[in-house]
Amino acid sequence: MTQPSEVKDHAPLTNKAKTSPRLMSGQLTVLSILVAMVPILCIATLGYVFYDTAFREKTHALLAQKAMSSVQSLDSFLEEKISNLRQETGAATIPELSDPGHLRARLHSLQNAYQGVFIGLDLVDASGTIIAGTTDDKSQTVPVEKSWFAQAISRPQFVSNLALRETSCFLAVRITSEQTAWLLRAHLDPDLIQEKIRLFHPGGPGGAFFLDRQGAYSAGSGAEPGSREAAHLLAQQFFPEGRPVVLEAKGANGQVSLYGCAPLRSTGNILAIHQPKAQLLRPLFKARLLALAIIIAGFAGIVVTALALARRTEQRLLKAEMELQQMQKHVMDAGKLAAIGELAAGVAHEINNPLAIMMENAGWIQDLLKSDDPHSEENTEEIFSSLQTITTQGHRCREITHKLLSFARKADSATKAVNINSLLDDIAGFARQKAKYRNVEIRLSLDPNAGEVDSSPAEIQQIILNLVNNAIDAIEHDDGMVQLRSFREHSFVRIDVEDNGQGIPADILPQIFEPFFTTKDAGKGTGLGLSICRDLLSKMGGSISVDSAPGQGCVFHVRLPASSPK
Helix, strand or coil, X not given: CCCCXXXXXXXXXXXXXXXXXHHHHHHHHHHHHHHHHHHHHHHHHHHHHHHHHHHHXXXXXXXXXXXXXXXXXXXXXXXXXXXXXXXXXXXXXXXXXXXXXXXXXXXXXXXXXXXXXXXXXXXXXXXXXXXXXXXXXXXXXXXXXXXHHHHHHCCCXXXXXXXXXXXXXXXXXXXXXXXXXXXXXXXXXXXXXXXXXXXXCCXXXXXXXXXXXXXXXXXXXXXXXXXXXXXXXXXXXXXXXXXXXXXXXXXXXXCEEEXXXXXXXXXXXXXXXXXXXXXXXXXXXXXXXXXXXXXXXXXXXXXXXXXXXXXXXXXXXXXXHHHHHHHHHHHHHHHHHXXXXXXXXXXXXXXXXXXXXXXXXXXXXXXXXXXXCCCCHHHHHHHHHHHHHHHHHHHHHHHHHHHHHHHHCCCCCCCEEEEHHHHHHHHHHHHHHHHHHCCEEEEEEECCCCCEEEECHHHHHHHHHHHHHHHHHXXXXXXXXXXXXXXEECCEEEEEEEECCCCXXXXXXXXXXXXXXXXXXXXXXXXXXXXXXXXXXXXXXXXXXXXXCCCXXXXXXXXXXXXXXX
């Protein structure tokens, strides 16, 4: 043949290329879990990130708002007390205020009007000396500290630094008389300031306190305000446009706290409200645990559901596989019956010849028995000779029918050692009668070293006989030839079925192993023969391929694993 077309290594529709139902159900389970869980995990991750960020921002905002509202409240209180001091002493003259008795009267008036706020009044001259006061302490004539006096005398009003423990908090208003500046100083009850700070942090972990710009600690409430490093960090904070700031720092006990800081406009002190970070973020941790529990519960539900569905799917697949195997068996039996049908005429003719001989000899015996001397020596010899001929032809018919029955009976898929050459010889003898009527010669070219294969002889017989029948049908001219060859090819036994028929067109060559595809006329072929051959060979671990060229016949190559040497 010249440059044949070739189709090789067709994958079967079943068996080798088939995935087991258990494996399919396992893959389905994993895929179902992934498909269900990946979106949930993505959404949960995004939700966690956004919720975490939003909660932290909200916590910071609330802490900053608390600090800002607290300093605004304290600033308003101090400004109100300065206004109260001005109203009470605005009409008094310096000589009147220089009189300790008059000063005490003014103090009593303030104390009656604003109980628990003012505890003392002082009049200070331009040199910083206390001229008069509400106490009889002789130290009142000692010049006051220059640290606050220089600032107070240059301003209409002044509030002392809350961070100075050694002096109480006081307010001062400047009074100008005859071009001379005087200061009227009012001392505030320190318990009142402490109570104000306590209101900023009513209780629980954390607290509130004031610092000056040097980080010195003043009055406060609640837990220990923090370490020196924390105080220094707070004192160095910058407050853009007076807005509050929230930062993290370790306290004296090493616990990380969140500090909401805001500047007191009246004094420049810094108010810090702090709480342990763990306490502030406790709702976030609870939400995390709840979300994790929901995800785990959802994951468990998805796994259980997926396993249940996979189990049901596996059972359905197993049932479908059993039905498919039964259907394949029926298809193979149908293919075998079709092959028997194609051979029926030849088999009938092969049986008809010995039957005719048997009938002829039986008639001859009857004629001899009706003769005048049936028991003569000559007639007896003729009768024995005819009976011998009948017996011989009967054995021949029995051999033919046994071959037909062995092929027609239900296929036995049991594996055993099969001599390929003997099997091919039987198949050739079985197919010769059909080939004789089609003027086709069956030739054998068998390699004595071809060896044996471990397989089902009935299935191999079905494969080769199917190929032989197709080869005979493909020959449409006289002097046709179908040749069966066997030889060893490495670890395989190779069988070639070659014909000199019309060949297979190149455009349909890739389709010939597909189920229900046939090139025969309608009603003359099922299209299952080659598909069955391919599936059977695949199950045996073998393969089938074809070389063909239009008008030059074709060769089918069957490869079967050779038996292992014993």
